[in-house]
Amino acid sequence: MIKLVPGLFHNEQQTKQELCDFILHTNQLSIGQQCSNFEQSFAAWQGRRHCVLFSSGSSANLALIQALLNLQLLERDHLVAFSALTWATNVMPIIQLGLEPIPVDVELTTLNVSSQTFQSVLDQHPNIKMLFLTNLLGFCSDLEQITSLCAERNILLIEDNCESLGTEYLGRKLGNWGLASTFSFFVGHHMSTIEGGAVCTDDPTLDRMLRLVRAHGWDRNLSDEDKVQIRQEFQVDDTFFANFTFYTLGYNLRPTEITGFLGSNQLRYLPQTIQLRHRQWQKFNADLSRNPDLIHQTTSHLSLVSNFAVPIVCHTKTIADQYINRFKAADVEIRPILGGSIPEQPFYRQAYGETKHLTNARIIDQGGFYFGNNSGLTAMEIDLLHQLCLGQTVLSAVVMPV
Incomplete structure (x- = not known):
């Protein structure tokens, strides 16, 4: 995995x-x-x-x-x-x-x-x-x-x-x-x-x-x-x-x-790992920006991007479900984007009722997930993730011992 x-x-x-x-x-x-x-x-x-x-x-x-x-x-x-x-x-x-x-x-x-x-x-x-x-x-x-x-x-x-x-x-x-x-x-x-x-x-x-x-x-x-x-x-x-x-x-x-x-x-390891995450993000983002299924993230205003996870935000929940299934089938651990739209969470709704004006947060909540952008990714794993970012169906990167 x-x-x-x-x-x-x-x-x-x-x-x-x-x-x-x-x-x-x-x-x-x-x-x-x-x-x-x-x-x-x-x-x-x-x-x-x-x-x-x-x-x-x-x-x-x-x-x-x-x-x-x-x-x-x-x-x-x-x-x-x-x-x-x-x-x-x-x-x-x-x-x-x-x-x-x-x-x-x-x-x-x-x-x-x-x-x-x-x-x-x-x-x-x-x-x-x-x-x-x-x-x-x-x-x-x-x-x-x-x-x-x-x-x-x-x-x-x-x-x-x-x-x-x-x-x-x-x-x-x-x-x-x-x-x-x-x-x-x-x-x-x-x-x-x-x-x-x-x-x-x-x-x-x-x-x-x-x-x-x-x-x-x-x-x-x-x-x-x-x-x-x-x-x-x-x-x-x-x-x-x-x-x-x-x-x-x-x-x-x-x-x-x-x-x-x-x-x-x-x-003492932080500067090195930040630079590595930045380089990996640039490569993943290049793939994501070519994929018409996804809402593209704008980072040109940032001179350095340091994220520990790469978000995938799809135009619809139906498309998101397809991508979630592809990532799972490829044995990639994924999660929702944080807590999603927090006003949609039970503790908040119980206290304040429904909040209707958070259109974008709801789209991201329903159509988004992320995978890890960590410093331990291997070349094979990165290649598999690139293919998934492009919308391709791929096999797991796990190599079974002979």
């Missing part, structure tokens, strides 16, 4: 050995120096001032929205727009924390929210306070115009960059356009820490609040300077009690030292 994820890690055997050696020789596995080391390295790689490591990408989403509420940058019942084509845990924290979710349709040719689709929602809901923008599958639309639109209206912009690590638009990495961005290091994403996620930001106040939210609302993982400041602010002057003072609403969303160690370990 051509799997979405060929293994647990890049350079897997060496990574496993290094992980075993680390566990055998370390005296600490709870959050500590390994996590801090990775935060510094990843912030530098991404080009952000701050990185806060979390137990997962989903917990990073939750912590970020809680932090914005704690800082009163958002208030309960505020309207929060989100990309309709996304993952469930981008939307669930909005609902769970008392905000009002407003879905925004996407463009068929980018799979992402554009300034035009966002503007149409703003015309109906002019009081939107935040846009939680998903950079879906290594792509984006006219993000520069979206950023300007948010700035003009004092709308907070945060990015879910879990699927677009390394993609560059107008010379800037995705994940560097809003106040903050979230990342996932789950197995199968661009780099794996098994579980794990992060928030990146340039804002020191938000960075401090994220660290409070991550660990019960206490200050143990703040810098010494920030500890002094917050203890003075709340008149906590006893070190013994300060370690058990809860300053704000928070959770236990802490990573482990294993997460931090694996993050630093896998980060």
Whole structure:
């Protein structure tokens, strides 16, 4: 089978050995120096001032929205727009924390929210306070115009960059356009820490609040300077009690030292694997663009495309069913495009009823799926995938032993 994820890690055997050696020789596995080391390295790689490591990408989403509420940058019942084509845990924290979710349709040719689709929602809901923008599958639309639109209206912009690590638009990495961005290091994403996620930001106040939210609302993982400041602010002057003072609403969303160690370990392979994914995407996209059964993705505005999966979007569900059967017959692992149109999911429909204006998200939901664009694809597997992208019926790439 051509799997979405060929293994647990890049350079897997060496990574496993290094992980075993680390566990055998370390005296600490709870959050500590390994996590801090990775935060510094990843912030530098991404080009952000701050990185806060979390137990997962989903917990990073939750912590970020809680932090914005704690800082009163958002208030309960505020309207929060989100990309309709996304993952469930981008939307669930909005609902769970008392905000009002407003879905925004996407463009068929980018799979992402554009300034035009966002503007149409703003015309109906002019009081939107935040846009939680998903950079879906290594792509984006006219993000520069979206950023300007948010700035003009004092709308907070945060990015879910879990699927677009390394993609560059107008010379800037995705994940560097809003106040903050979230990342996932789950197995199968661009780099794996098994579980794990992060928030990146340039804002020191938000960075401090994220660290409070991550660990019960206490200050143990703040810098010494920030500890002094917050203890003075709340008149906590006893070190013994300060370690058990809860300053704000928070959770236990802490990573482990294993997460931090694996993050630093896998980060060294990231530039190479991103370039490989980019080259593979260019070849697959050349095939897809020649296939009249498919809706073609526009990526000419992106100088580097870093996606861990290749989307196939068919004009109709009937055509999609045919392609799904071909990929399955060829023993290629495929999945729907994320959570599809999230407002179509049961949890959302139960709370908000039917949403009718998300035409493109529904087309992609019904007519789309993806296969893996991973760094472990063999030449034979790539050739088979090329044929499938062109609409051909092919046999499995698995070679049976003699």
